[in-house]
Amino acid sequence: MSDDPDVLAAREVAAEQAYVDRVYVQLAASAQSAQRLAREGHDRGRLGHEGGLVERDAMVFQAARRIAQLDAAHEGLVFGRLDLTPDVDDRPRYVGRIGLRDAEYDSLVIDWRAPAAAVFYQATAAEPHDVVRRRVLRCAGAEVVGVEDELLDAEAAEKFDLDLPVVGEGALMAQLSRARDRTMHSIVATIQAEQDQAIRAPAKGVTTISGGPGVGKTVVALHRAAYLLYTDRRRYETGGVLIVGPSGVFMRYIERVLPSLGETAVALRSLGEVVDGVRAVRRDPPAVADVKGSGRMAEVLRRVARQQAPNSPDSFRIFWRDDVLTLDRGSLGRVRRSLMSQGRRNRQLPRVPRALLDVLWRQVRSERGRERGRESFDADLLEDPRFLEFAADWWPPLDAREVLGWLRDPALLARVADGVLDRDEQALLVASWSDPLRELCVEDVPLLDELRYAIGDVPQRTEDDTSLDDTGLHEGGRDVAELMTAADREYAPSGRAWTPPTHRIEDDPFAHVLVDEAQDLTPMQWRMVGRRGRTATWTIVGDPAQSSWPVPAEADAARAAALEGKPVHAFHLSTNYRNSSEIYAFAADYARRVGLDADLPTAVRSTGEEPREMPASPSLREAVVAAVADLADRVGGTVGVVAAVDRQAEVREWLDVEREDGRIAVLTGLETKGLEFDGIVVVAPSEIEGESSTGRATLYVVLTRATQLLVTVG
Numbered sequence: 030m031s032d033d034p035d036v037l038a039a040r041e042v043a044a045e046q047a048y049v050d051r052v053y054v055q056l057a058a059s060a061q062s063a064q065r066l067a068r069e070g071h072d073r074g075r076l077g078h079e080g081g082l083v084e085r086d087a088m089v090f091q092a093a094r095r096i097a098q099l100d101a102a103h104e105g106l107v108f109g110r111l112d113l114t115p116d117v118d119d120r121p122r123y124v125g126r127i128g129l130r131d132a133e134y135d136s137l138v139i140d141w142r143a144p145a146a147a148v149f150y151q152a153t154a155a156e157p158h159d160v161v162r163r164r165v166l167r168c169a170g171a172e173v174v175g176v177e178d179e180l181l182d183a184e185a186a187e188k189f190d191l192d193l194p195v196v197g198e199g200a201l202m203a204q205l206s207r208a209r210d211r212t213m214h215s216i217v218a219t220i221q222a223e224q225d226q227a228i229r230a231p232a233k234g235v236t237t238i239s240g241g242p243g244v245g246k247t248v249v250a251l252h253r254a255a256y257l258l259y260t261d262r263r264r265y266e267t268g269g270v271l272i273v274g275p276s277g278v279f280m281r282y283i284e285r286v287l288p289s290l291g292e293t294a295v296a297l298r299s300l301g302e303v304v305d306g307v308r309a310v311r312r313d314p315p316a317v318a319d320v321k322g323s324g325r326m327a328e329v330l331r332r333v334a335r336q337q338a339p340n341s342p343d344s345f346r347i348f349w350r351d352d353v354l355t356l357d358r359g360s361l362g363r364v365r366r367s368l369m370s371q372g373r374r375n376r377q378l379p380r381v382p383r384a385l386l387d388v389l390w391r392q393v394r395s396e397r398g399r400e401r402g403r404e405s406f407d408a409d410l411l412e413d414p415r416f417l418e419f420a421a422d423w424w425p426p427l428d429a430r431e432v433l434g435w436l437r438d439p440a441l442l443a444r445v446a447d448g449v450l451d452r453d454e455q456a457l458l459v460a461s462w463s464d465p466l467r468e469l470c471v472e473d474v475p476l477l478d479e480l481r482y483a484i485g486d487v488p489q490r491t492e493d494d495t496s497l498d499d500t501g502l503h504e505g506g507r508d509v510a511e512l513m514t515a516a517d518r519e520y521a522p523s524g525r526a527w528t529p530p531t532h533r534i535e536d537d538p539f540a541h542v543l544v545d546e547a548q549d550l551t552p553m554q555w556r557m558v559g560r561r562g563r564t565a566t567w568t569i570v571g572d573p574a575q576s577s578w579p580v581p582a583e584a585d586a587a588r589a590a591a592l593e594g595k596p597v598h599a600f601h602l603s604t605n606y607r608n609s610s611e612i613y614a615f616a617a618d619y620a621r622r623v624g625l626d627a628d629l630p631t632a633v634r635s636t637g638e639e640p641r642e643m644p645a646s647p648s649l650r651e652a653v654v655a656a657v658a659d660l661a662d663r664v665g666g667t668v669g670v671v672a673a674v675d676r677q678a679e680v681r682e683w684l685d686v687e688r689e690d691g692r693i694a695v696l697t698g699l700e701t702k703g704l705e706f707d708g709i710v711v712v713a714p715s716e717i718e719g720e721s722s723t724g725r726a727t728l729y730v731v732l733t734r735a736t737q738l739l740v741t742v743g
Contacts, residue, residue, distance in 0.1 A: 268540025
C-alpha cells in the first residue's frame with residue numbers, strides 16, 4: 030500500500046478492466062444467443078399449426094425483451110464491486126445494470142435489484158453487513174476510467190489479512206461534481222442508504238417519497254419502478270407501468286434513466302399526454318388554469334354531458350297506418366332522462382330506437398295499426414330513413430372533444446355552471462375556448478378525460494354476442510347498433526362521419542402509477558391520473574413547498590379519493606445532493622423570508638462560489654447576455670436561463686439560443702420543475718414571483734435548480 034497513488038490507481042483500474050472485458054465478451058455471446066432464439070422462434074411459426082404460432086410468439090417476445098435489455102445495459106454495464114469477509118464469500122461480487130452469467134452459469138454480474146446486491150447500497154461503516162470494501166467503477170462505455178473505494182470494515186480487513194487497496198475520493202462526491210447535460214442519468218452506482226430504503230419498499234399500496242429540493246426524489250422513484258419490474262415482472266410488465274411528469278421537457282430529461290437500468294416496458298407521459306390519442310404542450314394563463322383545475326369542473330362537465338346535443342331536433346312526426354305519431358319536446362325529455370338514468374350516454378345508443386319506438390307505439394290507436402302488431406310496427410320504422418335519420422340526429426354518438434366544444438357557447442356554459450362557477454370564471458373559460466381551431470392546453474386534457482368517462486364508449490357488438498335480445502340491441506331481426514351507425518353515416522344532414530374508437534376507457538388502468546412533482550397536480554388532474562390506477566400500486570413524489578396549485582386542501586382531497594383504501598408507506602429524504610451549500614443557503618433564506626413552509630434539507634457539498642445578484646444595467650438585455658456568456662465559460666455543462674412566461678420569447682431572441690451547442694436552455698419557472706443545470710441565470714425574479722398566486726413557490730424552485738453557479742439579474 031506504499032505505492033504512489035497514481036500508480037496504485039492505474040494498477041487497480043487495469044485489474045478491473047480485465048474483468049470488465051470478460052463481462053463484455055459474455056454480453057456479446059448472450060446477445061448472439063438471444064438473436065438465435067429469435068430466429069428459431071420465427072422458424073417455429075412456419076410449422077403450419079397453431080401450436081407453432083404460439084411457440085413463435087413466446088420465443089420471439091422473450092428474445093426481443095432480452096436483446097433490448099442487453100442493448101440498453103451496454104453503457105457502463107458493470108459499476109460496482111463488493112469485497113466481503115471470506116467466511117461469507119471469498120470471491121468479489123460485481124454489481125451491474127443487469128444480471129449476467131458465464132457459459133458455466135456462474136454469476137459474472139449481479140443485477141443491482143437482486144437481494145444479493147442490496148448490501149451494495151445498505152452497507153455503512155457503522156453497519157457494514159459483512160462488506161469490507163465497496164468499490165464503484167467509473168466507466169465510459171466498456172472502458173474503466175477510474176475507481177472509487179470505501180473501506181467500510183478496517184477491523185475485518187486486518188482480522189482476515191486482506192490486501193484491499195483504497196483508491197479515490199469517494200464515488201458520491203465524484204458523481205455530484207460532474208457536469209450536467211440535457212438528460213438525467215441513473216444514480217445506480219451511488220444510491221445512498223435512505224434512498225435504497227424507498228427504492229426497495231413493499232410493493233403493496235402507495236409509497237410516498239418526500240423531501241426538499243435536490244434530495245433525489247425523482248431518480249429514486251425511477252429506480253423504484255425498475256426494482257418493481259425486476260421483482261414482479263409478470264405483474265408489472267403485463268399490467269404496465271405509467272410514469273407521469275409535469276411537462277414534455279421533464280419527460281425528455283428523464284427518458285434515458287429506465288432504459289439504462291435495463292427496463293423499456295414503461296409508459297412515460299407528461300400531464301398533457303396521459304389520455305391516449307391526446308397531446309397538449311401549451312399552458313393556460315394561471316387564472317384560467319386555476320378554474321380548469323378546480324374540482325368544481327367535474328360537476329360542470331357532469332351536467333354538460335347530460336345536455337341534449339346542440340342543434341339536434343326537438344320533435345318528430347310520422348304517419349303510420351291511419352295514425353299520426355309524434356315525439357314532442359316533453360316526451361323526448363322524458364325518454365332522455367330515462368336513458369341517462371341507465372348509465373353513460375354513449376352506452377345507451379343501442380337502446381335509443383327501442384325507447385323512441387315505445388313512445389310512438391303507445392300512440393297507435395287505429396284498428397289497422399293494432400292488427401299489424403308491434404313487430405310489424407318496429408320493422409316498418411326501422412326501415413324508414415326518416416326515423417333512422419331522426420334517431421341518429423337526436424342521440425348521436427358523442428366525442429369528448431365535441432362535447433367540450435359545446436362550452437364555447439356562453440349561454441350553455443352559464444346554464445351548466447349555474448351555482449358552481451361565478452360570472453368572471455365563466456368568462457375566463459369562454460375566452461380560453463373562443464377559437465375552435467386553437468390547440469388544446471395541458472389544462473384541457475383532464476376535462477376531456479372527465480367527459481370521456483361521463484359519456485362513455487359506444488358499445489361494439491361482437492359476432493359471438495348472444496345477449497343482444499336481452500339488452501334490446503336486436504330488434505326485428507336487425508342489429509340496432511349497426512342501424513345507428515349506418516344512419517349516422519348515410520342520413521345525417523350534417524355529413525358527420527363517425528368511427529368507433531379503437532381505445533376504450535375500460536383499457537386505462539395500469540399495474541403501477543408513478544407521479545412526479547405530485548404537489549403540482551390539480552384536483553382534475555388527480556381525477557384523471559386516479560382512473561389509471563384504480564387497481565394499481567403507486568409511487569408518489571413531491572414537496573408541498575414547491576406547489577404551483579393555489580388550493581392545497583382541494584388537491585389533497587382529490588388525491589385521497591384517487592388513493593382511497595390503499596395503505597401508505599412514507600419515506601422522507603433529507604440530504605440535498607444537487608445544490609452547493611452556498612446556493613441552497615441562498616434559496617432557503619428566500620423561502621424563509623417570503624414565508625414558505627419549506628422542507629430544508631442539508632446540502633453536503635461546497636464550491637466556495639456564492640450566488641450573485643446583478644442589477645439590470647445598463648439594460649436588462651445586456652446584463653442577461655453578459656451573465657449567460659460568463660456562466661457558459663465557467664461551467665462545462667448546461668446553463669438554464671429562467672424567465673417569466675411573458676418574457677420567455679424575448680429572452681430567446683436576446684440569446685439566439687438556436688445557434689448554441691445545446692448547452693443553453695431558456696425556460697419558464699414551471700418548466701424547470703424536476704430539472705437541474707450546472708448554472709442558472711434568473712431573469713427578473715420579481716416577474717416570476719408576481720405572475721401567479723404561487724409565484725413565490727415557483728421562484729424558490731428556480732433558485733434550487735443550479736448545481737454550481739447561480740446568478741439573478743434585475
